[in-house]
Amino acid sequence: MQFPFRPGMVLIDLDGTLVDSVPDLTFCVDEMMARLGRPPRGEPAVRQWVGNGVERLVVRALTGQLDGEPDAADFERALPIFLELYAENTATRSVLYPGVREGLDLLRARGYRLGCVTNKAGRFTEPLLKAVGIRDTFELVVSGDALPEKKPSPLPLLHAAKHFGVEPTAALMLGDSVSDVRAARAAGFGIICVSYGYNHGDDIRTAEPDAVIDALTELDDLLADPRG
Secondary structure (H helix, E strand, O other): OOOOOOOOEEEEOOEOOOEEOHHHHHHHHHHHHHHOOOOOOOHHHHHHHOOOOHHHHHHHHHHOOOOOOOOHHHHHHHHHHHHHHHHHOOOOOOEEOOOHHHHHHHHHHOOOOEEEEOOOOHHHHHHHHHHOOOHHHOOEEEOOOOOOOOOOOOHHHHHHHHHHOOOHHHEEEEEOOHHHHHHHHHHOOEEEEEOOOOOOOOOHHHHOOOEEEOOHHHHHHHOOOOOO
């Protein structure tokens, strides 16, 4: 299979697409819960909860479920604890997924212009990208607090398209979640998803992206060389 057009740029999500950050997030969640005098949640639960920013992760950790709202006072107490912990543990245990470095090298070798668009706050995004050694891969990084809205809003994607001078219909998003698919569709982008990421336990195929891959190295067959 070949993707139906040659993207003028490729935007890539961070958590769940490039980096498995759940080990660090789990450590912070469980330590936060301990400081609050509550039992740990564990990695299997955290894997179901990530993907919508740290505030939602803290909410889910407090309630023990994907939806619902905790006591406001509990949240106000818990969030600063988590933020302090995560600032110290942004990339202690997080790792690139298999094939990510090779896939990024492939895209760069083919001349694609690359950007990273994530819902993670900038104070965590930049240190994580640098720690795993891929910050210099991206011409542009749009973090979750860089604009008034984040994914699934199309705003971050359209902002990046304007930055690169590329029409949305000639742009591609790589992600792992329904949030990425919704943002891409709303922006008019093409969307390819990885099968291994964070989508609250649901198969990403149900969101109907244009293609699903098991590793970024599969882009070698999907995407044409933009230089012809």
